[in-house]
Amino acid sequence: MIRVEGLTKNYGSLTAVDHVSFAIEEGICFGLLGPNGAGKTTTIEMMEGILAPTEGTILFRDQAIGANFHERVGIQFQHTALQEFITVEETLKLFSALYIRHRDLEEVIEICSLRDILKQDNRKLSGGQRQRLLLALALVNDPELVFLDEPTTGLDPQARRNFWSLIEKIRAEGKTIILTTHYMDEAQELCDDIAIMDHGHIIARNSPENLLSAHFEGVLVRLPWEESQPLPFPENVRRINNHIEIHSQDVDKTLHELIHAGVHLEGLSIHAPDLEDLFLKLTGSSLRS
Ligand SMILES: Nc1ncnc2c1ncn2[C@@H]1O[C@H](COP(=O)(O)OP(=O)(O)O)[C@@H](O)[C@H]1O
Ligand SMILES: [Mg+2]
Known part of the structure; x- marks a missing residue:
């Protein structure tokens, strides 16, 4: 048109x-x-x-x-x-x-x-x-x-x-x-x-x-995380301010790994990637900032 x-x-x-x-x-x-x-x-x-x-x-x-x-x-x-x-x-x-x-x-x-x-x-x-x-x-x-x-x-x-x-x-x-x-x-x-x-x-x-x-497979698992705390595992984890975000293809496996690593799951959330995540991924900055 x-x-x-x-x-x-x-x-x-x-x-x-x-x-x-x-x-x-x-x-x-x-x-x-x-x-x-x-x-x-x-x-x-x-x-x-x-x-x-x-x-x-x-x-x-x-x-x-x-x-x-x-x-x-x-x-x-x-x-x-x-x-x-x-x-x-x-x-x-x-x-x-x-x-x-x-x-x-x-x-x-x-x-x-x-x-x-x-x-x-x-x-x-x-x-x-x-x-x-x-x-x-x-x-x-x-x-x-x-x-x-x-x-x-x-x-x-x-x-x-x-x-x-x-x-x-x-x-x-x-x-x-x-x-x-x-x-x-x-x-x-x-x-x-x-x-x-x-x-x-x-x-x-x-x-x-x-x-x-096209840009995401799986879901994002988020956990509150102290800046000084080492990351639970090095791959597919991103640090964002006071939490971490794990890009997971298999939620069961990711949760098992976290528990096995002795991580407390208090405050954990799981969400499907949305356009906001996409913008963050494409530009490296948050849309509303
Ligand atoms: N009349 C204008 N004179 C000078 N700069 C302008 C004018 N209109 C817009 N701009 C600049 O052009 C850019 C894009 O503006 P705009 O199209 O209004 O963006 P958006 O609608 O996405 O917020 C901005 O940097 C804005 O400051
Ligand atoms: Mg405008």
């Missing part, structure tokens, strides 16, 4: 996005993941036709972005200023009037659960309500492609989960979604295909499942 090739953005001597290439199939939820400053917003704002690339091409359905592109896409920016002193309902009507294409506003209100707050002033919205309204504004022209730039950043856990179910609904309608996030669990939950970005580069690209199975 949309393809970028050699996409690059320089700000003076800083290369925010460095020759990035990928293609996104129709009907999927595509996740662009990475820490703050990775270049996610710069990348999608070039794809949205908001920022001019320094170099590279963007093709929407095999054609250069044309004059009617903005009629066909919906955008939720990372930061949006809403008009003050008008209500949610008035905001929806205002934005809807800017497009030639329309979706029935009743449907948009229903999808985004705005019914109860239609008469509220934009200034009085909670974080979650505001994000739902911004999503609704991205849907008023019934777009084929929806860009969501960190839509859940700053929301509390419950509001995040609610927002996830809205995204699922939109995807179920067959819309293509491009989502940026620095939450690995969000990407794992919502995205069919992801690109992990760091320092302006794509460092991994695949479905979450394929990425994990």
